[in-house]
Amino acid sequence: MTMRSPVGKVDILPKEMGSLTTELPPAEPGTLFVMGTNGGMCVSPDAGFDVVFGRCEPDVHVCVGANDPHVSRRHGYITRERTRWVLHNVGRLAIRFPGSRLVLGGHRAELPVAYTPLFIVAPRQEHLLEVRIAARAPAPRPRDMYEVDTHNPDEWELSPTERLVLVCLGQRYLRQEPSPQPLTWAQAADELARLRPGERWSAKRAARVVTEVRKRLSTKVDGLLEEEIPPPLGNTLNHNLITELLLTATLVTTDLTLLNP
Template identity: 75%
Template sequence: MAWTARTSSKVDVFPKGHDSLDELPPAAPGTLVVRGANGGIRVAPDAGFDVVFGRCEPDVHVCVGPDDPHVSRRHGHITREQSRWVLYNTGRLPIRFPGARLVLAGHRAPLPVAHTPLFIVAPEREHLLEVRIVARTPGASPAHRHEADTRDPAGWRLSPAERLVLVCLAQRYLRSEPWPQPLTWAQVADELGRLHPGDPWTAKRAAHVVTQVRKRLSAKVPGLLEEEHPPPLGNALNHHLITELLATTTIGPPDLRLLDEPGPTPPGPR
């Protein structure tokens, strides 16, 4: 969907329909981009503008959880303070950062210069509020920074087979289900087996694919190795891996199409 500017050059509104925040036009370093259920807003760092989000669309700039009365009508805002964007939770429910960190009612938290999915933690489900702060590209000249800063985030490189297995494993997160957990290996093998009946998917094979990804990323991402967690381990390893892949936009809701497209399995380990 095409970009639509409705306000000034420093505060722009865009409609629902963008698959990625990185599809938006060039923006200066420090620019804040926020997307909710029905579109979003982009604010320059020197605009002097607070972004208000919550359930009641007429009263906020970004709507989130419009059909959930547990979400406050004005649940919070994001403001610029001392060269940083800061999240304020003025609602009743906590706001969760990727992982387990919670910003409780009445609390604040600085936002990283990155793409950060935030979740309002309601009793029946979590509501996604996507936030991106445009980074400065090291070494880019001023004349080219606008163009460089809107390149797609690097994310993590996945093979087609790894992406297929991880999307299947993480589908509850990608569908924004309440309190999502990774599928079991048996569930992953069963679903991939039905999707690709000519290929012998097993729980062991699916686990091996994901384990290799965890080990590859563990050199730069904490929390992906068994020895980093106290027992009982549960789903901690897969949960942390999925959270990392979501936070870096390595996988996203558009990847769910892989689970609707029967065909030969992409080449990968067996």
């Protein structure tokens, strides 16, 4: 997809641009990109512009959690403070960084120069707000470095069965649907039974497979055990697991082919 360059200090990102995990438009280092349900904003570091986000689309620059009344109309904003972009939570619900770090209402947090998925933690689901800050271009490397194989992220090892179940469970994320949530156990079992009719899939069996993966990863990843999450749990554990697998490229879009009959 060809992406347009920013025409000024502040520019609108169309919904069709997709996830900020993909290639960015040309931008100077420190440029802020924010993507919500229906598109986003791109702001240069010297623009003097605050990006406001929340559920009331007419009152904010980036819409998130549009259909969830638990999300504040103007839930927060991102502003430039000296040399850093800073997140301010002015809503009632906490905003979660990857893992278990929470920014509570009335608090602030500096954003890293990287891709950062932020989650507004509502009672029944979490709402994704993608943030990415453009990094400085790396210094030129010696010519022979171009021959070195690309280093992939440190992926988690999954068995074929675990991968199938997790792709089924997290397919809405892989399809980049707005505000995705994991399938229910019953939905996952129905689809697995359709794909593998001879394997007698049930909701309990699907849950056992995913629980084993969560326990295995929990020694190095926060937010995958019940005792780490305040009630009500809802889909939080599965959401955290899927997010970790996406961030490490353990699950990628091409895995959706596993769901073809």
